[in-house]
Amino acid sequence: xxxxxxxxxxxxKSGMEIIGQMKRKVSRGKKIALLIDGPNILRKExxxxxxxxxxxxxxxxDIRVARVILNQYAPQGLIEAVSNxxxxxxxxxxxxxxxxxxxAMKEIYNPHIDxxxxxxxxxxxxxxxxxxxxxxxxxxxxxxxxxxxxxxKHAADYVIILGGGEE
Numbered sequence: 001x002x003x004x005x006x007x008x009x010x011x012x013k014s015g016m017e018i019i020g021q022m023k024r025k026v027s028r029g030k031k032i033a034l035l036i037d038g039p040n041i042l043r044k045e046x047x048x049x050x051x052x053x054x055x056x057x058x059x060x061x062d063i064r065v066a067r068v069i070l071n072q073y074a075p076q077g078l079i080e081a082v083s084n085x086x087x088x089x090x091x092x093x094x095x096x097x098x099x100x101x102x103x104a105m106k107e108i109y110n111p112h113i114d115x116x117x118x119x120x121x122x123x124x125x126x127x128x129x130x131x132x133x134x135x136x137x138x139x140x141x142x143x144x145x146x147x148x149x150x151x152x153k154h155a156a157d158y159v160i161i162l163g164g165g166e167e
Contacts, residue, residue: 029061029062030060031062031064031114031115032061032065033104033113034063034117035065035100036068036069036087036118036119036120037096037121038068038069038078040120040121041119041143042068048144050081051085054085060115064113065113066086066087067090068082069096069099070082070091070096071091072093097125100120101125101128115140116129116132116138116140117140117142118141120141121148121152122149122152123151123152129152129155130155133157139156139157140157140158140159141155141156
């Protein structure tokens, strides 16, 4: 594992397993706005679980805003699962990117939020990360390989890579 990274582990009945990697540590006690790009992150083939994201961010601070942006093709079961995990599902017709950017901008200008956390792999959110940093917010990007944008990883203050512990 590259220096400056630490493993995030989960302890279950079956033992301890690696659920991700985190680059650096953010000081604890921050108020976090978490926005998830549903169609990009919550895909069966990626195996991302909302509880893993919550667990990793709980090491940083308190999640005050938790929204998952979904498109109109999201199955009802996914919408219910998102809601049952304590997230606010936001269903939009068509492309989810614009809605995610608008929600992120609202939180960037929210004085009660310290950290903007975006769960996405898409480089189209680079301007959002840059604006958040410009306005004094700490930024976290949460993603998974394959296809996690290198530009996002380099622009954010902190990067969390979810996965099976690949190094």
